[in-house]
Amino acid sequence: MHSDVSWQRFKQFPRLMWIFLFGSFITRGSYYMVWPFLAVILYEKFALSATEVGMVLSCAAIISVFTSFVGSSLSDRIGRHKLMYLTGILYIISFSLLAEANSVEGYVVVMTLCSMATSLWRPLTSAAIGDIIADPKTRELAMQSLYFIVNVGCAVGPMLGVWLGLTGKQSSFYLTAVAFAVLLALLYWGFNHQTRQDVALAAGASSNDNLSDATSGTESDGASDGENDMTSDGVNRGENGLSSDVEVSMKKAAVVSRKQIVAILLQDKLLQCLIFANILCMFIYAQMDSSLIQYLTRAGAPDLLTLISGMIFTNAMVIISTQFLLLKLMARFPLVKRIQIGLLLLICSQIWLAFNPLDLFWGWIGAIVVMSVAETILFPTMNVHIDRLAPDHLRGAYFGAASFYDLGFALAPLGGGIILDHFGGQWLFLTGAVLSVLVIYLYSILDRLPRPDFSMFKAD
Secondary structure, three states, X not given: XXXXXXXXXXXXXXXHHHHHHHHHHHHHHHHXXXXXXXXXXXXXXXXXXXXXXXXXXXXXXXHHHHHHHXXXXXXXXXXXXXXXXXXXXHXXXXXXXXXXXXXXXXXXXXXXXXXXXXXXXXXXXXXXXXXXXXOHHHHHHHHHHHHXXXXXXXXXXXXXXXXXXXXXXXXXXXXXXXXXXXXXXXXXXXXXXXXXXXXXXXXXXXXXXXXXXXXXXXXOXXXXXXXXXXXXXXXXEOHHHOEHHHHHHHOOOOOOOHHHHHHHXXXXXXXXXXXXXXXXXXXXXXXXXXXXXXXXXXXXXXXXXXXXXXXXXXXHHXXXXXXXXXXXXXXXXXXXXXXXXXXXXXXXXXXXXXXXXXXXXXXXXHHHHHHHHHHHHHHHHHHHHHHHHOOHHHHHHHHHHHHHHHHHHHHHHHHHHHHHHHOOHHHHHHHHHHHHHHHHHXXXXXXXXXXXXXXXXXXX
């Protein structure tokens, strides 16, 4: 299936999708004012080693991965809305506490809460997009747009923080808490609007059915059972004209049991190989957020804060300026082929980072440009890949399983810290290049791996 980028498809986005986009912009912008600088804060405030900093960051992230899987799977049973509200509240509490943490133990506890909220929010949002947009091409564009707007926030956040003098300041986490409070208010408005729209559509559909039955007693109503319709607003309508998530909330019994979900995931060898490959991929990418910053800090790179902010800004700006261009250029390639092209660029960036002189400012920026082009191809394509693999009634479970990708992010600070302490920065990036080759191989064998027969798993 090829991609399609057009204004007509943007116009199919429902109101709730635009709320997701705006909310992602304001929350990511405030988040990236300070979160990437946590390694610097921990080093300067507590004089921790690279391995110890990595341990703090990794412990928080590892716990969050398993929380994400359980929460995302549960969303298929109780609905995304409730879990998104609860996750938003967790965000507000945890980031407010992080602004006041003053001990290593306090950082560990509060960062764990922050990581849990982040890992719950991402798959819930991706699954919710699948609920409200039925057309696969429009849904792919929506996911690409979400990734785009997140990176707009990533670009604006650090530079705005530098301009306001907030970059790297612990108190900046209050801004993230406020941003999520605003987003929750917008979501409440958006969900209520969608519910009213769903009820009106259901009432209209019921009136039309009654009128049709009154005028024609011979017409069978069984032929249309179970069909999904997409309205002009792009919302995925199930039977009775209700959106998928509303139907889940109203018909909680019509879901696959947790035991069946586990059985499906255990039988889907393609999914398991994909998760392992993407864990390795995320391990490589996460070095930019943790170990690269640690390496530059401990090696005494000139203009450290400017360099770190510059790399974050460059990463986001490359994605912003190239994402939809690359989407159009690569539309003719299958998803797996696009990912393999991105991995080749990732290998080039890792080799560049390994041999770049410490004091060559623009050398670091150049390597990040190549790495960012690779990221632009890889990350949104991974979400689309999972969306196409997942059966409709298991979308939350599959995105929850995909959250195990974050094990790569979780293990990266610890693994990178150990490599830095014992072997140095050059070996860190050469290891990333070798792992990228392994990921390319894993993607090449995906089509040969077995998948379960989903027809055997019926809703309870």
